[in-house]
Amino acid sequence: MPTRPDDFSATVIRLLRDRVNGICSNPGCRRATVGPSGSKPDKVVITGEAAHIKAAQPGGPRYDENQSPEERRSIENGLWLCGACADLIDKNDGADYPVEVLVAWKEQAEKATRLAQASPADHGERPWDSGFGGISYMNIPRLAMWGAGQGFGFDASFLADVTNLHDMGFDLTRLMWSVEKLLKQLSFQALPVEQAVELGQDFTGATVSFERQFFTKNGPQIPSRGQSVPVSSDWKKAPHIHCKLGKWRVVVVYDPRWITTSTAYVEFAAGNRRFKGIGIVKEMNERDHLVFVSPLFIGFPKPAFDLFEIQRLANAGIRQYKME
Ligand SMILES: [Zn+2]
Incomplete structure (x- = not known):
């Protein structure tokens, strides 16, 4: 009443x-x-x-x-x-x-x-499995915002002067530790992108996870210190990774500023690589069958047989999710 x-x-x-x-x-x-x-x-x-x-x-x-x-x-x-x-x-x-x-x-x-x-699958309550082998990309301001919603964000204002994460040197290692901790605490309720496209309806705005083989395109050169990488507004010319899912092409366009390490620059120019990550669906282009995903973070999957991780998950009562 x-x-x-x-x-x-x-x-x-x-x-x-x-x-x-x-x-x-x-x-x-x-x-x-x-x-x-x-x-x-x-x-x-x-x-x-x-x-x-x-x-x-x-x-x-x-x-x-x-x-x-x-x-x-x-x-x-x-x-x-x-x-x-x-x-x-x-x-x-x-x-x-x-x-x-x-x-x-x-x-x-x-x-x-x-x-x-x-969706017929039981993805509804599955927390994002944050186990991954390394972080290649992290959109710090966005991640900080997500963390803040749970009461353990971190101050990202110091990044105002940073042209590239890659420039940060030792500070970057510390930052990656905080982000890794944050990812473990945040339970992302993300829909696997494969299931999302199968549903055959508009899912703009949804949070999606991915863990699969992608083609890399326009991966930038490792910048010299303080050098900013210009980004084209035309996605075809902008750095991105993409993969085919049925009639759809999933295009993950990223901002090179948030690439973490020299190794990560190499991964984004590898031609073809397995990536794992979380992003928000920005746009679904029905005419050209394109799904644009804006990434929060991109990493690479843990090796298949990580006994420590399997034990940890077993202890926590979490069932292993689709380890390949
Ligand atoms: Zn709440």
Whole structure:
């Protein structure tokens, strides 16, 4: 029952929750918020809430005085979040989480839920297996943003003066350690790109994972110190990796600034190589059957028989996912 005229009704709350299957809409969180009570067999525990995109009360985060009470309590003005993320978006008077960001979270979460429901495979709750042999590429500002959503981001402002990650020398090693730690903590809810294209529907905005053979194209030369690599806005001329999936070509266009090491530069110019990574689908071009993915990070898979890793996963009760 609404307690104030601008509060969501019980129906709106239930709809917001069910439209994302009770999973937090923050793409960096994606925590389940509905589960069984541990002590009472006939009870559920709900740890999420319907959060206001624009505040219900004057002076609240993102308050819009031009909204009517009906608009404030409408389903369009809400999104489903876990308790921690609901608190997070209102910190600093909501300045860090503007309306556009929250609307994008909501759209992406609902799209991901639709894809998870449509897909026959059980990828829905699979956390991203962060085991990989090395990091070749990491878009630090984007990764820092994702981490911040979970409360363990890192300050990426020092990168303002950095032309190429490659220039950082010893600092880069330290940075790669933090990113590796961050990736282990972040549970990416990513859809394998192979499954995404099989669904035969638009999945722009979805987070996808990939681990397969790619062709490399326009891999840049190792830059000299302080040299910035010009990037063409035409993807055909820009550095990218690509692969064919059925009628689709998956094109992962990357910004050379975030290539990590000299070895990584060589990998991106190898012609043909196995890559593993996570990215956001930027665009699906139906006419030319192109799927453009903007990468968060790219690495290479761990060797197939990593006994230490297998033991670690077994200890953690995580089943090995598609090790080839
Ligand atoms: Zn959350």
